[in-house]
Amino acid sequence: GAGVSQSPSNKVTEKGKDVELRCDPISGHTALYWYRQSLGQGLEFLIYFQGNSAPDKSGLPSDRFSAERTGGSVSTLTIQRTQQEDSAVYLCASSLRSTGENIQYFGAGTRLSVL
Amino acid sequence: GQSLEQPSEVTAVEGAIVQINCTYQTSGFYGLSWYQQHDGGAPTFLSYNGLDGLEETGRFSSFLSRSDSYGYLLLQELQMKDSASYFCAVRASGFQKLVFGTGTRLLVSP
Numbered sequence: 104g105a106g107v108s109q110s111p112s113n114k115v116t117e118k119g120k121d122v123e124l125r126c127d128p129i130s131g132h133t134a135l136y137w138y139r140q141s142l143g144q145g146l147e148f149l150i151y152f153q154g155n156s157a158p159d160k161s162g163l164p165s166d167r168f169s170a171e172r173t174g175g176s177v178s179t180l181t182i183q184r185t186q187q188e189d190s191a192v193y194l195c196a197s198s199l200r201s202t203g204e205n206i207q208y209f210g211a212g213t214r215l216s217v218l
Numbered sequence: 219g220q221s222l223e224q225p226s227e228v229t230a231v232e233g234a235i236v237q238i239n240c241t242y243q244t245s246g247f248y249g250l251s252w253y254q255q256h257d258g259g260a261p262t263f264l265s266y267n268g269l270d271g272l273e274e275t276g277r278f279s280s281f282l283s284r285s286d287s288y289g290y291l292l293l294q295e296l297q298m299k300d301s302a303s304y305f306c307a308v309r310a311s312g313f314q315k316l317v318f319g320t321g322t323r324l325l326v327s328p
Contacts (some may be wrong), residue, residue, distance in 0.1 A: 107260075136315065145305060146261070146322040159315060173226075194260065205249045205309055207316065209260040
């Protein structure tokens with residue numbers, strides 16, 4: 104596609120429920136990142152995928168968070184047993200291997216609200 | 219680990235020039251990037267410095283001094299639409315991820 108696409112744009116859920124957030128990167132981009140941004144804060148790195156390499160999961164805050172990337176394209180971030188502190192905007196970004204990880208293209212994000 | 223410091227807020231008037239500073243600490247260094255984010259919007263890439271010196275892109279310029287672990291973003295001929303948050307980000311050598319600063323909120327007034 105023309106840009107990074109994320110869905111849903113907004114998600115309201117009840118505490119304890121599981122949620123799945125989807126990211127469709129720019130076609131041809133081999134690198135994909137997930138970030139979390141709380142209101143008025145910076146971007147917190149969650150996980151990074153590059154081609155067929157093992158993902159860098161070092162930013163995942165707990166074992167309730169997981170992500171997968173199927174076929175080197177679409178990625179799904181799953182949060183199990185959501186907590187109120189999980190409320191944030193979840194941003195996905197992708198980049199070309201040739202330009203490196205410094206130039207990333209972001210989606211509009213999914214705003215997650217846990218009641 | 220890596221850490222970045224930038225001012226939380228900067229105010230300026232239309233037509234003025236503003237400089238947003240960023241100091242960083244990393245174990246190794248592989249580039250300083252700048253991103254702009256309007257309220258409710260996605261971060262967008264502005265500029266990248268891999269080597270010392272000034273990079274110019276239209277009204278925006280970015281500077282890097284690796285010996286001082288310091289960089290800045292310079293915005294000239296400010297416009298109201300430049301009101302946004304600006305984030306610096308570093309990539310440490312050996313790491314594939316960017317670490318972002320907490321952002322500087324720029325408010326441009328008429």
